[in-house]
Amino acid sequence: MIPKVIKTEKDYESALARINDLMDVDPGTPEGDELELLVTLVELYEKAKYPIDLPDPVEAIKFRMEQLGLRQKDLIPFIGSRSKVSEVLSRQRPLSIAMIRKLNAGLGLPAEILLREPGAKLAQPLEGVDWERFPLSEMLKRKWLNFQGNLSEARKQAANLISAWAVRLGADALQPALLRQHVRAGSEADSYALAAWRIRVSLLALEQDVPKYPTGTVTPQFVRDLVGLSYLDKGPLLAREYLLKSGIHFVVETHLPHTHLDGAAIKLPDGSPLIAMTLRHDRLDNFWFTLCHELAHVALHFEGEESKAFFDDLDQAEVDTYEKDADQWAAEGLIPRDLWRAAKMEGTPTTRKVLAFAANLRVSPAIPAGRIRKEKGDYKVFSGLIGNKKVRKLFV
Numbered sequence: 001m002i003p004k005v006i007k008t009e010k011d012y013e014s015a016l017a018r019i020n021d022l023m024d025v026d027p028g029t030p031e032g033d034e035l036e037l038l039v040t041l042v043e044l045y046e047k048a049k050y051p052i053d054l055p056d057p058v059e060a061i062k063f064r065m066e067q068l069g070l071r072q073k074d075l076i077p078f079i080g081s082r083s084k085v086s087e088v089l090s091r092q093r094p095l096s097i098a099m100i101r102k103l104n105a106g107l108g109l110p111a112e113i114l115l116r117e118p119g120a121k122l123a124q125p126l127e128g129v130d131w132e133r134f135p136l137s138e139m140l141k142r143k144w145l146n147f148q149g150n151l152s153e154a155r156k157q158a159a160n161l162i163s164a165w166a167v168r169l170g171a172d173a174l175q176p177a178l179l180r181q182h183v184r185a186g187s188e189a190d191s192y193a194l195a196a197w198r199i200r201v202s203l204l205a206l207e208q209d210v211p212k213y214p215t216g217t218v219t220p221q222f223v224r225d226l227v228g229l230s231y232l233d234k235g236p237l238l239a240r241e242y243l244l245k246s247g248i249h250f251v252v253e254t255h256l257p258h259t260h261l262d263g264a265a266i267k268l269p270d271g272s273p274l275i276a277m278t279l280r281h282d283r284l285d286n287f288w289f290t291l292c293h294e295l296a297h298v299a300l301h302f303e304g305e306e307s308k309a310f311f312d313d314l315d316q317a318e319v320d321t322y323e324k325d326a327d328q329w330a331a332e333g334l335i336p337r338d339l340w341r342a343a344k345m346e347g348t349p350t351t352r353k354v355l356a357f358a359a360n361l362r363v364s365p366a367i368p369a370g371r372i373r374k375e376k377g378d379y380k381v382f383s384g385l386i387g388n389k390k391v392r393k394l395f396v
Contacts, residue, residue: 003015003034003041004041005041005242006041006044007047008040008175010291011015011045012042012045012088014232015038015041015042015045016042018034018038018356019035019038019039019042022034022035022038024330032176032384034239039086040308046205047200047295053111054112054113054116057092057095057109057114057115057116058088058089058113060088060113061088061103061107061109062077062089062389064107064108068107068189071114072085072086072089073085073087075089076101077106078099078102078103078106078107079099079102079103079390080099083213086350094160095114095159095160096157096159096160097159097160097163097164100114101113102335115164115167116301117164117167117168124313129159130192130209131158131159131162132155133192134158134162134192134193134195134196134294135190135192135196135257135258136151136154136155136161137151137192138155138256139196140154144165144196144200145162145165146165147161163194165199165203166203167197168203168206169199169202169203169206169269169270182308182309182311182322183311183312184310184311184312184313184314184316184319185275188258189258189259189260189311189313190256190257190258190259192272193256193257193258193259194256194259194261195255196256196263196307196310197255197256197261197264197268198311200253201251201253201266201274202266202274202349203274204251204253205249205251205268205276206245206268208249208250208251209248210245210247210248210249210272211245211246212247212272213246213247213271213273214247214270215303217246217247217248217351218248218273218295218298218299220329220332220333222295223292223295223330223334224247224333225242226239226242226243226291226292226295227288227292227333227334227363227367228282228362228363229242230288230363230364230366230367231362231363231364234394234396235284235364236287236391237282237394237395239291243275247272247273248272248273248274248275248295248298249268249272249273249274249275250274250275250276251274251275251276251277252276252277252278252279252395253276253277253278254278254280255278255280256281259311259313260280260313260315261278261280261311261312261313262274262277262278262280262286262290262312262314262315263276263277263278263290263291263293263294263312263314263315263376264276264277264283264294264300264309264311264312265294265297265298265301265308265309265310265312266308266310267302267309268309273298273302275291275294275295275298276294277294277396279391279392281389282388282389282390282391282392283366283370283386283387283388283389283391284364284366284367284370284386284387284390284391285366285367285369285370285371285373285386286314286370286391287387287391288334288364288370289314289331289334289366289367289370290312290314290331292329292330292331292334293312293314293326293327293330294310294312295330295333296325296326296327296330296333297310297322297326299329300322300325300326300329301322301326302341302357304392310322310326334363334367334371335361335363335367335371337340339361340371343357343360345357345368345371345372345391348372348376348381349372350380351378351384351385354368354369354372354382354385355385362386365385366385366387366390368388369381369382369385369386373386
């Protein structure tokens with residue numbers, strides 16, 4: 001057989017059979033070279049398909065104790081007391097972040113083993129974090145945290161639980177002060193709830209397989225093509241696919257209490273953009289405007305910015321230049337103003353005219369209907385055109 005990269009189980013079995021045939025060949029011969037190459041290809045396939053699990057943290061600690069000739073009392077400087085050492089080694093007490101830091105620094109145990117997260121690194125300790133201010137009750141209710149105890153027990157372990165949960169995102173994810181993050185969510189927005197929601201949607205995004213995002217992808221033409229999908233019954237789902245194939249993560253996650261979010265634009269640690277939506281208002285007009293507004297932030301405000309995030313409650317009035325520019329960019333992407341004026345859509349056109357205008361542009365009638373409602377400040381008109389209760393059911 002001609003050696004080639006092993007991609008399927010059938011290729012794998014064929015390679016193993018050929019290796020068996022070549023086991024007795026002499027090194028340095030063409031058959032010996034073929035054997036060496038096949039063995040390498042098999043090892044690569046096995047490594048990818050059957051990755052070796054990380055060692056158990058407690059077993060790793062015990063192994064290092066044996067290597068260094070340490071007794072349990074020698075772990076007191078790293079774990080805290082003789083009773084805590086005993087509880088950790090008997091698996092009655094989980095490792096805290098403080099213990100992990102000391103074991104990593106003092107005994108040289110890798111962070112990825114202690115945290116049981118491949119490639120994990122320990123971020124610098126955060127100052128001034130009130131861990132109990134995170135919405136632990138709601139986070140447990142939604143099963144965001146891998147914890148089986150009650151709320152009282154979770155509060156005692158909040159720093160450990162939340163740090164371990166967010167470790168894949170680095171230290172910035174745990175900064176509830178929202179440094180370098182822009183919040184259009186009113187003065188009562190809970191910064192800790194925003195931080196928790198951001199961590200959640202970012203972790204969901206990391207599970208998505210998307211191509212590398214090419215800088216400058218989001219343009220007015222990109223958005224016009226995207227908005228064209230609104231003409232179809234499953235437009236929001238097709239929009240998600242469109243974004244994912246363009247290297248843009250897309251996640252739907254219900255907002256947390258005291259955040260009042262419609263959506264967010266977030267730059268992930270690897271630089272790729274994430275559009276996250278809450279579907280707080282289950283309407284097609286709100287979906288398409290929110291989506292275009294968050295894409296406006298990607299197009300206008302992400303270049304050259306690190307750890308940038310915009311949180312948007314679009315019921316709030318424009319609060320600064322960032323939001324004003326994003327609103328205008330989104331409105332233009334949805335329906336160019338020259339077309340709007342040419343069709344004389346200002347004022348209150350008839351339902352027939354709105355439907356004809358949408359059909360001519362091949363967009364959902366919810367988009368022009370929603371624009372008229374917003375511009376007039378009258379949210380009673382065209383209530384039958386805005387696609388009420390037409391979005392959330394698509395993403396259940």
